[in-house]
Amino acid sequence: MENLKTIWKPELYRIQMEAPKPKKIICDKCLDKPHFYGKEYHGIMGHKEATALLDEQPNGAFLIRKGNEYNDFYTLTWRFNDKVHHFKLYYDGTHYIKDKRYDTIYDLVADGLITSHMELKARHILDMITSRASYTDSPYVTLNRKKINTLQQQKKQVTDEKTSAMTTNKIISNVDRKTDFSQDLTPAFEDNPLHIKYSKTHNFKVHTFKGLNWCELCANFLWGFTAQGVKCEDCGFIAHSRCSERVPNHCVPDLKKLRGVFGIDLTTLLNAHSSTLPFVVRKCVNEIESRGLDSEGLYRVSGFADEIEALKLAFDRDGEAADLSVYSNINVIAGTLKLYLRLLPVPLVTYEVHPKFIQATNIKTVSDQINTLRECLDQLPPAHFNCLQYMVQHLHRVSLQSEVNKMSAHNLSTVFAPTLVATPPAITDLSFEIRALQALIEYCPQIYFGNK
CATH class of the missing domain: 1.10.555.10 (Rho GTPase activation protein)
Structure with missing residues (x-):
């Protein structure tokens, strides 16, 4: 973990800045093109012809084509690392190849070139992050101690206020999971917010951040032109997509992010309110x-x-x-x-x-x-x-x-x-x-x- 703490983060940013920039290859002949593509669309074109067009172009050059009229997808062809690559491309209101969605084809190409460049030039750092980063040892815990302490104090204040209003008729809790709400089945119970904190997975969604942002697991910046990483919609935790796979189920939802109480996931609501019952x-x-x-x-x-x-x-x-x-x-x-x-x-x-x-x-x-x-x-x-x-x-x-x-x-x-x-x-x-x-x-x- 010490190696992670000494990573020179500007190095990752420098590598990102060196990624090839998108350069669309213009086609003025194709008049019948989809409304969501511009002059980068070349109509029906085979991969050999597309490769020939890009062979003499710089890295980052790209075009959109269709392999044949029967395909239900388009093809993105670009030049990267002095080689020509082809990808199945889709559009359903947003542009996508796999999971990430983009408003424009330029955003998709720019982000794809950065991701490919990072994987090529910063592989040793990425491997170190994905193999060693852990939540409990994360540099984020040290770098953002103030933020964590503030969150904990806010939660404690809410809990103390609720506890002070409790009557003597409280819920008795089983430490692991079950809560005994009254063995003689008598009514009128009060909820004790201190008894149970439910395990909850993060609700991660792909997110585009403004400016430089940092992964809260490995403490390295989120690279990419757009859709750089993921953000939990319940608690705001941000991470690289890869790092998010190893973040434990420690989501503490932010009350400010919840709209009301009806229609909210039960565990999310209870954790947000530090409560055992709705x-x-x-x-x-x-x-x-x-x-x-x-x-x-x-x-x-x-x-x-x-x-x-x-x-x-x-x-x-x-x-x-x-x-x-x-x-x-x-x-x-x-x-x-x-x-x-x-x-x-x-x-x-x-x-x-x-x-x-x-x-x-x-x-x-x-x-x-x-x-x-x-x-x-x-x-x-x-x-x-x-x-x-x-x-x-x-x-x-x-x-x-x-x-x-x-x-x-x-x-x-x-x-x-x-x-x-x-x-x-x-x-x-x-x-x-x-x-x-x-x-x-x-x-x-x-x-x-x-x-x-």
């Missing part, structure tokens, strides 16, 4: 359990759509400060909770767990069915595990009042199966999903706490 779920459940468990048709009867939308906007705008007491109709709050869960990009019971979850419905003995459901739950991401546990415990308590509210475990599972269970698009009959969720609700004490 406050939308917690606040709605607490409100329903305090004044709505005896409401007939709870969750089945729809609330007014305009009031549900108003409460959704209040959550997105005001966060935890949203006031639920102004909604006298408990079905509005129940409808908003269902809406939040329905809009999750990945439902609480994920696609990966779905097959085994359904398999539990075919098991005859209750004890084996409970064990299979437990195995399913253990395969869920931690954030999904905890939120599903909280919801199932709540639905179990609702079902205990079924003589009054008319919502048995079967009725509740019929309402919630399309919302809580990730179902492949081809499946229209949800009878198996309903049966599996019904078992989860009915056997909730045994599944989560081993009660007889």
Whole structure:
């Protein structure tokens, strides 16, 4: 790692500046050309003719052609390192050869020449970066200590403010992944933001940076004319494309980058808010359990759509400060909770767990069915595990009042199966999903706490 720290970064920049510059070979004869190409387009042309045109040209010279009229792609031919190279070229509103997208063909060629030149002339440095760079030993940790400390202090301040407002009724956490929300299944829980920090992958997207920017893994600058590297859309971490492959799942989303709370990935939202549970779920459940468990048709009867939308906007705008007491109709709050869960990009019971979850419905003995459901739950991401546990415990308590509210475990599972269970698009009959969720609700004490 010491070698990485002593890399002379201006050397990489100097090498980039030495890359060949694009020089288009003009064609004035081709009149029938696509609107997204200019005079660099030469129409239908074979590779031999294209090679002959570029043989006497400097490195960086290029032209666009089509091999024959039946191809569904174009061909970029350029001269680099004193050799002529050919690439399949596509256009769908942006120009691309592989993954990177470019607004203009000039940007694509310029960036491609820089990348090729760096790989040719700076191979020894690139190999050192990709073979030795690690997150924990990254020079970035030293070079940007102030930035990291500031982020940590901001997170701690948010956490302290939340903790100071806590009541004595707190969530007890299992250190690794599971959170015990109350072994006697009593209602009205408070969320403790200190208990769990969920592992989350970075949401990297190819990005064009302004000016010189530096990889936060290896601390070397991001080379390229455009689309130099990747940036996490959730936390802002930037890296070379290669370096991003070895960044661990330590994404701490920036609240400023999240727009509201509905439709946000569950793990992303919880990490951004330093929280164990979504406050939308917690606040709605607490409100329903305090004044709505005896409401007939709870969750089945729809609330007014305009009031549900108003409460959704209040959550997105005001966060935890949203006031639920102004909604006298408990079905509005129940409808908003269902809406939040329905809009999750990945439902609480994920696609990966779905097959085994359904398999539990075919098991005859209750004890084996409970064990299979437990195995399913253990395969869920931690954030999904905890939120599903909280919801199932709540639905179990609702079902205990079924003589009054008319919502048995079967009725509740019929309402919630399309919302809580990730179902492949081809499946229209949800009878198996309903049966599996019904078992989860009915056997909730045994599944989560081993009660007889």
